[in-house]
Amino acid sequence: MNHQQTLIQEDEASRIRALELESFIVEAPAGAGKTELLTQRYLKLLQTVSAPEEIIAITFTNKAAAEMRLRILDSLKLASDGALPPQPHKQITFALAQTALKISAQLGWQLLENPARLRITTIDALCGNLARQMPLLSRFGSQPMMCLDAGLHYQEAARRTLEMLEGDDDFAEVVAETLRHLDNDSAKLTELLVSMLRLRDQWLNHTQQLDAQDGAESALRHLLTQDLAQAARILTPAVQNQLMPLARFAASNLACEEPVALLLDWETPLPVMPEALALWRAVVDLLLTNSGTFRKEKGINKRNGFPAEKVGKEKKAELSRLIEALNTSEESAENLARIRTLPGLQHGDASWQLVATFARLLNLAVAHLWAVFQEVGEVDFIGVAERALQALEDESGATDLAMKLDYRIRHLLVDEFQDTSPTQVELLRRLTRGWQMDDGRTLFCVGDPMQSIYRFRKAEVGLFLQVAQSGIDHIRLTKLKLCRNNRSCPQVVDWINQAFDQAFPAEDSVSRGAIAYRAFVAGKPNVAGKPEADDGGVETHAVIVAADLSKAQAAMQEAIQVANIIEAEQYADPQRSIAVLVRARSHLHALVAEIRRERPHIKFQAVEIEALSGRQSIQDVLALTYALHHRADRVHWLAILRAPWCGLTLADLHVLAADNHQATIWSLMQDEARIANMSADGQTRLAHMREVLAQALAHQGRLRTRRWVEGVWIQLNGPACLWEAGDVRDVQAFFDLISQLEAGSGFSLPALEEQVLKLYAAPDAEADERLQFMTIHKSKGLEFDTVILPGLASDNTQQDQPLLLWEEVSMRDEFAGSVTELVAAPLMPKNKRSNDLPTPYDYLQGLEKERAQNESLRVLYVAATRTERKLHLVGIAKIDDKFEVKTPAAHSHLGYLWPNICAPFMQAAAAFAEQEPAQDTAVPVTGNFIPQLLRLLQVGVPERLANMPSASIFAGNSQKENDTLPDDHLQLEKHTGILAHRYMELIAQSDLNSWTSERLQNLQAAMCHWLLQQGHAQPAAEQAATRVVQALHTTLNSEQGRWVLQPREQAAAEYAVTTALAGNLSTQVIDRTFIEHIENNNKVRWIIDFKSTALEESLSEAELQREAEFHRPQLQRYAALFADEGLPLRTAVFFLMLGKLVEVGI
Structure with a gap:
């Protein structure tokens, strides 16, 4: 068997x-x-x-x-x-x-x-x-509400704890002593207390009993002895006997202050006792490099006590053979290197007194926290668990x-x-x-x-x-x-067993959070002819970059590779479920940017990946919220004047505020003489802002915060500045957050600022759910046909430095049997240390680091086991000047798998060496990237602001029909054109085949809704939306229309170009431009202007040509922008309603 x-x-x-x-x-x-x-x-x-x-x-x-x-x-x-x-x-x-x-x-x-x-x-x-x-x-008494995020309550408790410094009791001295230890850095102490309160269920029981110093020293001795015993299993007495003469020889050739010099009289095997720690460190220094690896023969020289003379060479060779015999696994070196992290036992009463002080401070902070909980009627999960116990x-x-x-x-x-x-x-x-x-x-x-x-x-x-x-x-x-394993195909299961058996620790360890690998078998046999039998398994994708390439550029290279894999997988089988899994959300930023910019046809659902705080629509409403609450907040007041709903130019903002930094922006907005110096356009925009904000400020404090802020935003025409359905969802999530804060402990700007950072874009409901981006933690329990793991080279084992570290140690007592003692160590700033030797805090933090590294490996295992059919591993490796691959960080995901996947990286490096001179390190492609803020300003400043009705937003929720704007034909034509141009841009950025007649018809309601928001009457809005759909349908069904929209080199739609002429800024938006490849490898730049004007289908070609000629001056201005490019230029007008392209000579 x-x-x-x-x-x-x-x-x-x-x-x-x-x-x-x-x-x-x-x-x-x-x-x-x-x-x-x-x-x-x-x-x-x-x-x-x-x-x-x-x-x-x-x-x-x-x-x-x-x-x-x-x-x-x-x-x-x-x-x-x-x-x-x-x-x-x-x-x-x-x-x-x-x-x-x-x-x-x-x-x-x-x-x-x-x-x-x-x-x-x-x-x-x-x-x-x-x-x-x-x-x-x-x-509890009456049941409090559950608080999902008690960060503000922790901060308040920490603040109250520090306020005890002003008292004249023992608590004041506890706070004072702690602050002295931290160089009176109250902000640092507040941060440390907040982080400790988040974890209080781990230490609260211990801080009540931190008075048994003898037990703590016994527990520390037990831990140190365990680690020395691990080393002694490698350096057995027999090995030490071989090492002694070599160590004595090396010590005789070194200065007395060198650590190895302590071994000059080494005659007997070292005792497994903390008292012999200095000798153990000396032996480790003899065998290992500073980085913790066994010394190679060329690394053994006179600096280690082995001079180049004959005897030295013989001893060097002997030591090299002994080290080679010891170097049976990476764990051998790690167990020996751990000796360097062990602290001595002689840290004295002062350190223990500091532990007791910190414990009292933490207990005081907990008491303040419960007072805060009682005041606000909320409690966190830890508090509920504590009361349940x-x-x-x-x-x-x-x-x-x-x-x-x-x-x-x-x-x-x-x-x-x-x-x-x-x-x-x-x-x-x-x-x-x-x-x-x-x-x-x-x-x-x-x-x-x-x-x-x-x-x-x-x-x-x-x-x-x-x-x-x-x-x-x-x-x-x-x-x-x-x-x-009933999920993954045999190829994947076999690879996982091999790779992770090698990467996981050799044995379980409770104290170090180490788990030995447990092999399993595939419960899903391959079936001939099925996809999993044809192309299932594991594939490694090596992204080789030069050593001097920036982190952002390297990430962009990796993102391009991942996007290519996605496209290949979707092409092979459009029905496959695909997941891109990452350790941290930041590892997806480059990929999302690549897709948004270069491959909009890839539709994905991102689960808590894209932070809303970085989106322009959220920044605008957040600025509005801050400005409304603080009139002296100059930055946010300027921001709302610059926002799309107002859109003042920089020149107008300069006139308004540049020469007066003392007055508030709101007071400057009342200065008629100052406003008179602004442009006519700026005066119109500012007048509307002033009218709306005057009403809003007059009602401050009379309404709930959400109704107040959201009402102002609506009256400022904020909804008209949201182009995408996702923008609407984002802003709605922001206002929902305000409601949640109001319903909880009350709205405050600090709470809003903290919680906004935790808002993420909801998955796009219209996106293909078969392609998902998420963190590995979010993927736990899920499964996918294909899993892609980028970011393998990132090392994510960062560590905090808490105020106090502790470790429970189980020991055997000859009288009491099994007992548990506690080792605790205070944070020790570097300037408070008497020497460079490890402290108990360093040692305990080393244990935490080792546990975190062991968990990081398990995170990788979870990611790899999400796949049913195919696993793609994507990692970045840098090469040196000799085109040799640099070994990845040992505790990165790539480092864990390196022994099994290094071959593809070596092959890729060889190929890179051949093509490297021709490579351009300017990886990010931004030639056709249009900044979101610039474009938003262009579309968010309708001329009708001057005629905006002044009906109060506080009169009620409904608006009378006769309050809408007049149905001006010119305005309707303008907005119809904007809508048509916007959808032409979207079509140009995506797969043309995805824009079916059914899809266009389904969008008509959204178009009509947008036109209604611009103030048009229902019949006119419906008619205009129908016309836009008809124009898009005609375009997509015409040969010339599809030719105009198909992907090409440097293709761009609604391309905004800003130029400075005679000291004035001018922005021109080109509807469509691209480079066409023609015969003999030549190129030509096309510039095309879209026209959505309704024309008779019976127009002759000559009449259509005359219609296009009217736009020659405009095309000439566009062409001038590309004069320095050096390519031949061709310009044309495309009539959407006819689906015809008419070239115009310039």
Whole structure:
């Protein structure tokens, strides 16, 4: 029996065993079907209880809870219908559901009619429910609102804590001592307190007991001894005996201040004790380079104590052979290098006193935080969990609620157990406190430790290992293992097994958050003729760039490669689901820019990727909000005068405000003499702004913030400045945010500023959902035909420096048995250190860094296992002057996979070397890029502002019909032309074949709505919208129209060019321009003007030519802009209503 068959047998046996009435912890790899297993377990348990409420299934997200509930209900409905599914695993579920339905009927549960009886909930919802049931014990009293983001409350608590400095009690001295330690940097201390309050569930229990210095020193000694023991397993006594004479020789040739000089009298193997740490460091310095790798022979020289004379050469060769024997794996060097990070034990009482001070300060901050929560009637998730624990257990033991739940709960199922935090495990311990062995109650935990990627939510993968080994209190869980991946094709599964088995740590480590790789087998066999049999697997795409290329340029190169992969995948099979997954949102910026600028035909849905705060429409309404609240906010007042709804030129703004920096902009807007010096156009625009804002400021404080700000925006004609449907959604999200803030603890500008940064564009509803961009964390639990992983070369293991670090250490005591002690270390600024040796804080931070690096590897595993058919790996590698590839950062995703995918990079580097002299490093192509702000200003300044009605926005929500503008024919023609030109631009930027007649017809309502917003009457707007659709339809159905719009070199539509003539700025917008390739490799520049004028179809060619000649002067002005290009110029007019192109000689 081979290894794969063994794994399959283990998988089948585990799935059967998991349905037995025992407590289990199940390891389920990606794609193993754990949701199906949980469903089967739940249905099986329904056969053993007297009420369905006795079973509680716990997940971590609302989405996962909803999915599990739906899966169970679907199984019950399928069983009710009696349709036996063909799949064997579904048949097991079917049989269990049938039995559950019979029990339901016998006991009158009526589960299909009463699905709410299925207790499937998130752990946060469970905590909230527990706190509500015992308001006195939980100390909540009336139930507060849940605060999704308590950042402002943390800041307020930190501010109040620092204010204690002004008092004359012990608390003032605690704050003062902390500030002295941080060089009186109050802003830094505020930031540190805020970050600590976000994680208070991890340290709050510890800060109550940071008074046992002896225990802490014992715990630190235990940790150091463990690391020295790891090194001793590499440097065995036999190895040390070989090393001693070489070390003594090197020490004899070095100055006494060199670390290796300590080994001059080394005669016996080093003791595994922290007291011998200096000698251990000396040995490591002898063997390893400064970067932590084993020394190569050429790196052993007189600087290390091995001179070039004969004896030195012999000793050097001997040491080189010994190092080569030790260099069996990267982990050998890492374990030895770790010795350099170990601190000594002699950090004294001063450091411990600082820990105690910080602990008191943190407890004080928590007290202030609860005061803030009570004042605003809100609480965060940590607070709810804390009160839930209090409701279950107090100083005297289990509470009445715990006893009541102990009677009611018979079975607990926990999904994604690898993502539990210490607080959540403690909740499970208290819920199961009264359970007895063999009393029929069970705990069932399912998870995949290789997919533990939520440390930022306090999840610790070591908890999974601890529970698997020791259980939860007296509850022991039998460990089961699923070994089958039912998602990915065999090519992908085989590659993942090979690559990640090599990349993952060799063994599990609770303290370092390390998980050894668990291999699995493919449960989905290839089928001849299917896509997965033809082109499935893993493909590496090497993006080779010169060493001096900027980060932004390299990212653009990678983005081009990713866009090419997307196009190739969509061409091969338009029905494939494709996901581009990244570690950080910023890794998608270049790709989104490439698609928006060069490939608008690629339509994608981005899940929380594009931040709204950077979009012009949001910046405009945010500036308006700030300006309305603060008249002295000069920057934002100037911004709203520059915004599309007003659009003052820079020259007019200069006249208005340049010579007076003391007065507010609002007061300057009342200065008639100053305004008289502005242009006539500027005076008209400013008059409208002044009228609307005067009414708005008069009503300040009388309305809710949203109604006030949104009303002003509407009266300023803000909606007319939104061109895309996405802009409308974005602005709506902004105003919704204001409403949410008002409904919560109250609106404030600091709260708005913080929350706006967390707004992301909603996925485009019209985009193809088969192409998705998202972070790897968002993709967890999803699957796609094709997965593309760019940004592999980025190293994302950045670390914070909290005020206090701590580590729980489990040790054996000869009297007390197993005990847990705490090591804590304060943040130590560099100027406070007495030497350069590692401190306990450095050591604990090193542990955190190692855990983060281990998690980073697991994040990569999660990304790779999302694919069903094809995995594309895309990474950037730089080459040096010799065209050799530089090794990527060891703890980047590319570094983890490097041993398995380096070959394509070497091949790509060789090809790059041949073509490099011809390459232009100016990667970003901006020749046809039109800045959004410039274009928005062009379309957002309608001339009718002078005639804007002055009806108050505060009179009511409805507007009378006779308040609209007169139906001026010239205005209608103008707006019809704007609309037609805008859609011609959109068509030119996308796939012509996607603009079907049906699509155009569906857009007619939106066109009509926009025309209504411009003030036109309903009949006129409908007629004009019909005409635009007709013009676009005629264009797309004409040979010349499609010729004009097809993609070409340097093609641009609505191309705005700004020039300076006689000191004045002038902007001209060219409807269509491109370069055409003609015979003999020659080129010609085309400049085309669009005309949407309604003309008779019966016009002769001569009459049409005369019509086009009227526009010769305009075409000549456009042509002058390209005079320096040196290409022949051809100009023409395209008549949209006729679908005809008429060339005009210049």
